[in-house]
Amino acid sequence: MHIPETMRAMVLETACTPLICKELPVPKPNPDQVLVKVRACGVCRTDLHVVDGELTDPKLPIIPGHEIVGAVVLAGENVDAFHAGDRIGIPWLGYTCGKCLFCRTGRENLCDQPKFTGYTLDGGYAEYAVADRRYCFSVPESYSDAEAAPLLCAGLIGYRSYRLAGDNIEKLGIYGFGGAAHIIAQIAIYQGKKVYAFTRPGDTSARKFALRLGAVWAGDSTDMPPELLDAAIIFAPVGSLVPAALRATVKGGTVVCGGIHMSDIPSFPYNILWEERVIRAVANLTRKDAEELLAIAPKVPVKTEVEVFPLSQANDALSRLREGKLQGAAVLILD
């Protein structure tokens, strides 16, 4: 396959400035990496946190994007699982050390020396990207490139959040009904759970969207649900939702914070935490999460709702996400 010398990429040079379209050299894979021709790359809220400077210490300049679907064009000499032409997905967690306590105990998501696609490693807002062979996954055939992209972060983080919400739950609240929520709601409903969707106050289109997907109730994030929840997941980066979700949750219930960034959590009375309620965060993903999600998604089947943009309109896609104007997930498409 012909590999050109240079590629188009959307690059963040400094936080809080628009991405700039640049012509850069096509990266060369090391022996443990594959070179991928990017076909689609999802636009995630985390990209927004990087661009807006809310996540400190990105590699700069950086090519954002960590929901990459593409075709392998070149595999390093240590790569045996993938070959040229294979369609793969590349997620947020792009490298782990394999040696620290967390890596050795099934918690590679908490690795001491991780690298993250689109944050400390160049990502998929570009025509080509390289990725560590251990953090590449086969993409289920039934999905188009654009439809598969949101599974790779929104889906994965959502799935991990859902798993950590607990096994014995029937009523699941979801605060913030965007990319992750719309995927996880479908899996939860498929597994017989009742989903309660909480949206920005007055966001009737997000509420309709949730009900259309099968939620039993949809309301404002400031409302109490008609019945108490067994667990809640908060995807919206809004700290005041933590006490709101605790108040809406039964004893023993878990409130999972699924985002990488959240505004401050206001103080709250101990009695809304009392009776073994749990607040926990979810960080990153493990390969096991990815394997499980990519196996279950086509069975449900999870339908991802996407709005596609050409690579050159990455800034528009980010603005629409920032303003809450997207339904489902934005995906950049490359020819």
Ligand SMILES: [Zn+2]
């Ligand atoms: Zn490690």
Ligand SMILES: [Zn+2]
């Ligand atoms: Zn993400």
